[in-house]
Amino acid sequence: MKLFGLPALAAVSLVSSLVAGAAGAQTAIQAGEWETTEKTAMEGMQPMAPSSKKVCLAADEAQLERLLFPTPDEIKQHGCTYEAGAKKAGTLVATLTCPPNDQTPGVTAKAEITYTKTSYQGLGQLEAADKSGTTVKGKSELSGKRLGDCPK
Template sequence: MRLFLLPAAVAVSMIAVAAGAQTAIQAGEWETTEKTEMEGMQPMQPSSKKVCLAADEAQLERLLFPTPDEIKQHGCKYEPGAKKAGVLAATLTCPPNDQTPGVTAKAEITYTQTSYQGVGELVAADKSGTTVKGKSALSGKRLGDCPK
């Protein structure tokens, strides 16, 4: 996904996969929404997508994050937050490279079996030290069974 051209919500969306946290949710068709604001930039349009989760992939992480391999490939470091029932919290730090800035993203997502919502904070810094801060609102809901 995602982090690598830095749509900001993307970075926030990367947060928990590397930990291997598996947060069970109901299989089926889900609609996810991201709303992101970055300091000094024009407002971004909210983005929404529908995702069909099979029973064997019905985890919150599948909706929010790229694969652990993608995170590892970019040299990112994952730190889980405090464990609380119904809350997924984590921080992801990725170093800058020639194409993309470094990113520190913190997120806290509250979830049930059929919905989630949360916030993320993002700081992006390029190799010259220029930083940009941002915030994201993340949400999703189960719509029903996957279309056939």
């Protein structure tokens, strides 16, 4: 299962890691240990197994974007752009766009996430395109919850 010579999961991981610390309005959440879950399906491909991970957020990085997107440095390193959408209380809307290169397809990821200080859930829309213009679309269900204080 490859996406333009790149495993599809790697492309999705790139998007997931490229969306969080972006230079836009930050949405405050509670610091501590978080568990995040992502279920992604790409058109024309077998369903991917849901992925889950635990992340410890310190007080100075307790923002929803940190759980969903890469750091601003990672975004810049990949030549990507991050655009915050309309601001609504309890909702994060954002778009991340990354150009294709020799190793990875170009990706546009749009997310609409509802959140509280201790949980979030929402949907992501993905579109990946290689240099030849072949595109694949996909969807992600994103969720997370605060588990408590970070382990010591």
